[in-house]
Amino acid sequence: NAGVTQTPKFQVLKTGQSMTLQCAQDMNHNSMYWYRQDPGMGLRLIYYSASEGTTDKGEVPNGYNVSRLNKREFSLRLESAAPSQTSVYFCASSEMVRGEQYFGPGTRLTVT
Amino acid sequence: QQQVKQSPQSLIVQKGGIPIINCAYENTAFDYFPWYQQFPGKGPALLIAIRPDVSEKKEGRFTISFNKSAKQFSLHIMDSQPGDSATYFCAASNFNKFYFGSGTKLNVKP
Numbered sequence: 356n357a358g359v360t361q362t363p364k365f366q367v368l369k370t371g372q373s374m375t376l377q378c379a380q381d382m383n384h385n386s387m388y389w390y391r392q393d394p395g396m397g398l399r400l401i402y403y404s405a406s407e408g409t410t411d412k413g414e415v416p417n418g419y420n421v422s423r424l425n426k427r428e429f430s431l432r433l434e435s436a437a438p439s440q441t442s443v444y445f446c447a448s449s450e451m452v453r454g455e456q457y458f459g460p461g462t463r464l465t466v467t
Numbered sequence: 468q469q470q471v472k473q474s475p476q477s478l479i480v481q482k483g484g485i486p487i488i489n490c491a492y493e494n495t496a497f498d499y500f501p502w503y504q505q506f507p508g509k510g511p512a513l514l515i516a517i518r519p520d521v522s523e524k525k526e527g528r529f530t531i532s533f534n535k536s537a538k539q540f541s542l543h544i545m546d547s548q549p550g551d552s553a554t555y556f557c558a559a560s561n562f563n564k565f566y567f568g569s570g571t572k573l574n575v576k577p
Contacts, residue, residue: 455513456509
């Protein structure tokens, strides 16, 4: 099992460009999450999907959109990237609500 | 406003020492409190978790102490080893939303 996979690993964008971060899990988990990690801030929840077909805002959703494509895949889209979105993005999944979260390896995004 | 406050920001101990990391929260609706360990370049991994109906939980060398009335919880690492050097995050959850502390960078010297 690969667990949680994320693509790409690194990305550099110019201000105003758009991109989609991909996440997939092979553990048949119901819930999936997107976080951003900034120095001194810990991880902050952007969006989550409690189950296939549902998505909800987290703590810092502005500037992002998500799609739960199917049970395995949960993507995060930046429509118009801003330097404030420079961060490391982590996807996670869990079998159930408040269950153990398994994290992917992260995507390091720089917006210039 | 940070929902979970974590201290200290960094910690240096000698091998065999017992580092203690503290977290505090305000929202009494939180009902699940996990700790995560993160090595450089990797995603966080669950270390140990506790629910508020118990005051202490041990798993191997890792212990969580939970004080519901004070709204505080802490991680103790017994007999710490250089391999424990990592960043540790506490978190608190209400339904599907998780709030993380700012992290503690632990360095265990040989």
